Amino acid sequence: MLRKIFLLIICILLFGGCILQSQYLKDSSHALRSLLAQVQESHYTHNEDQTEKIYTKLYTQWEERANILISLLPHQQLDDIYLELAHLKCLLTGGDEAELSYSFEQLDYLFTHLTKTDMFSFGNIF
Amino acid sequence: MINIILKTALIYIILFLTMRIMGQKQAGQLQPYEIVITLLIAEVAATPMDNPGTPFIYGLVPSITLLLLYALINYVCLKSKTMRLFLCGKPSILIHNGKLLYDEIKKNGYSLNDLMEQLRMSGQTDISSIHYAVLETNGQLSVLPYASEAPLTPKQMKVHVSDPSFYSAVLLDGQFNTSGLANLNTDKDKLQKFIINLGYRSIREILLLTLSDNGEIFLQDKFGKTYTAQLKKGYFNA
Numbered sequence: 001m002l003r004k005i006f007l008l009i010i011c012i013l014l015f016g017g018c019i020l021q022s023q024y025l026k027d028s029s030h031a032l033r034s035l036l037a038q039v040q041e042s043h044y045t046h047n048e049d050q051t052e053k054i055y056t057k058l059y060t061q062w063e064e065r066a067n068i069l070i071s072l073l074p075h076q077q078l079d080d081i082y083l084e085l086a087h088l089k090c091l092l093t094g095g096d097e098a099e100l101s102y103s104f105e106q107l108d109y110l111f112t113h114l115t116k117t118d119m120f121s122f123g124n125i126f
Numbered sequence: 127m128i129n130i131i132l133k134t135a136l137i138y139i140i141l142f143l144t145m146r147i148m149g150q151k152q153a154g155q156l157q158p159y160e161i162v163i164t165l166l167i168a169e170v171a172a173t174p175m176d177n178p179g180t181p182f183i184y185g186l187v188p189s190i191t192l193l194l195l196y197a198l199i200n201y202v203c204l205k206s207k208t209m210r211l212f213l214c215g216k217p218s219i220l221i222h223n224g225k226l227l228y229d230e231i232k233k234n235g236y237s238l239n240d241l242m243e244q245l246r247m248s249g250q251t252d253i254s255s256i257h258y259a260v261l262e263t264n265g266q267l268s269v270l271p272y273a274s275e276a277p278l279t280p281k282q283m284k285v286h287v288s289d290p291s292f293y294s295a296v297l298l299d300g301q302f303n304t305s306g307l308a309n310l311n312t313d314k315d316k317l318q319k320f321i322i323n324l325g326y327r328s329i330r331e332i333l334l335l336t337l338s339d340n341g342e343i344f345l346q347d348k349f350g351k352t353y354t355a356q357l358k359k360g361y362f363n364a
Contacts, residue, residue: 003147007197010190017187075179 021072025115028065032111035061040104043092051092059085073117081110130178137171137185144193155264157203157214163196214263221259224272234261245269291338296362300330300348310337313364320362321345324353337362 035058042051062085066078084107091100144167148160156164170188174180203210218230220241231241244267245251245259255275260268280287294306302314321329326347335345341357 006147007194011194014187014190014194071181071183073181074184075181 021118022115024068025072025118028069029111029114032058032062032065032114033108036104036107036111039088039092043100055089055092059089069114073114077110077113077117081107084110130175133178133182133185134175136182137175140186140189141167141171144189147193148196155266157264159199159213160196163192167192217263218261219258220261220267221253221256221269224254224256226253236261241267291340291342293336293338293342293344295334295336297329297332297335297345299334300328300332302329306337310339310362311364312337312362316362316364 035054039051039054039058042054062081066082070078084103088100088103088107091103145164148164167189170192171185173188174182174185199213203213218234220227220231220234220236226238226241231238241259242251245253245256248267248269250256250259250269250271252275255271256269257272258268258270260270262268292309294309295303296306296310296312296317297303298306302317306312307314307317317335318329321332321335324345326332331347331349333346333348335343337343339359341359341361343353343355343357345353347353
């Protein structure tokens with residue numbers, strides 16, 4: 001009986017964990033993409049101070065979320081985002097516009113990909 | 127490096143618990159689906175240990191999933207005969223009436239060398255004396271000799287034999303063994319007094335003391351001296 005209860009608890013925890021993880025990844029992706037869009041918008045309106053402020057917010061938000069994401073995703077994926085954020089910071093302080101645009105695109109893809117790694121899909125299973 | 131050590135220790139604990147939940151079967155007694163799950167658990171659990179960049183849950187979740195799958199298959203096998211046959215297979219008779227059933231042996235991919243080895247292990251090398259040899263679903267060979275070749279039992283000989291006593295270790299390495307004491311409802315004080323009366327200064331001098339439910343006692347002290355006696359049944363009872 002105790003074994004059955006234990007297995008049931010494990011089942012519930014596993015199922016609950018799946019839902020929570022999926023929700024957290026979705027939230028993170030959404031929040032980070034939204035901040036990135038704000039950075040992009042602010043940069044194209046040539047508001048340097050505002051851009052700097054939003055970028056800092058984006059980086060802080062990312063660092064906070066990375067503490068949990070590190071236990072959910074392969075560390076390589078997080079390292080890629082850290083590097084791209086540093087690259088973006090560099091480009092924002094005076095870089096090639098084409099490269100900057102590419103960096104925005106890449107970060108957007110990496111943030112979107114946070115949910116895709118573990119998304120329930122045919123491609124992810126097979 | 128501390129992370130690897132911690133991860134390894136945690137994975138060991140989880141694997142250990144998983145195996146405990148799976149039961150106490152030995153490797154040779156596992157069914158095919160159990161072997162697959164055991165191998166897989168060992169493999170997936172090792173992933174975070176091998177690669178420091180892989181989160182712990184990448185080993186934990188697959189292990190737990192496999193455990194749940196195991197419990198589910200076990201349940202299905204218990205409830206459905208068809209599923210049991212499908213997942214575990216059915217026993218095959220390899221020897222019948224002292225004759226090898228070669229077709230069955232071939233069908234099971236069993237070599238004659240393996241068969242002879244198993245027969246030697248079961249102590250039956252004379253095939254003509256075997257009534258049945260059954261290859262069980264877990265890979266073990268059950269050998270049933272003809273009644274005329276089987277050892278006689280006391281019942282067949284109409285001899286009265288008493289049932290073996292249940293022995294429990296009540297003192298282990300100078301300390302009381304709580305579960306052993308509880309098994310036979312033994313009183314600690316009575317036992318301690320008995321040991322002092324035997325000339326020992328304390329129970330610390332005793333290496334092992336076993337008691338049976340019929341009052342048989344075996345004692346060995348740390349100096350190598352042994353003592354056996356038959357006491358009254360329930361002598362040390364609380």
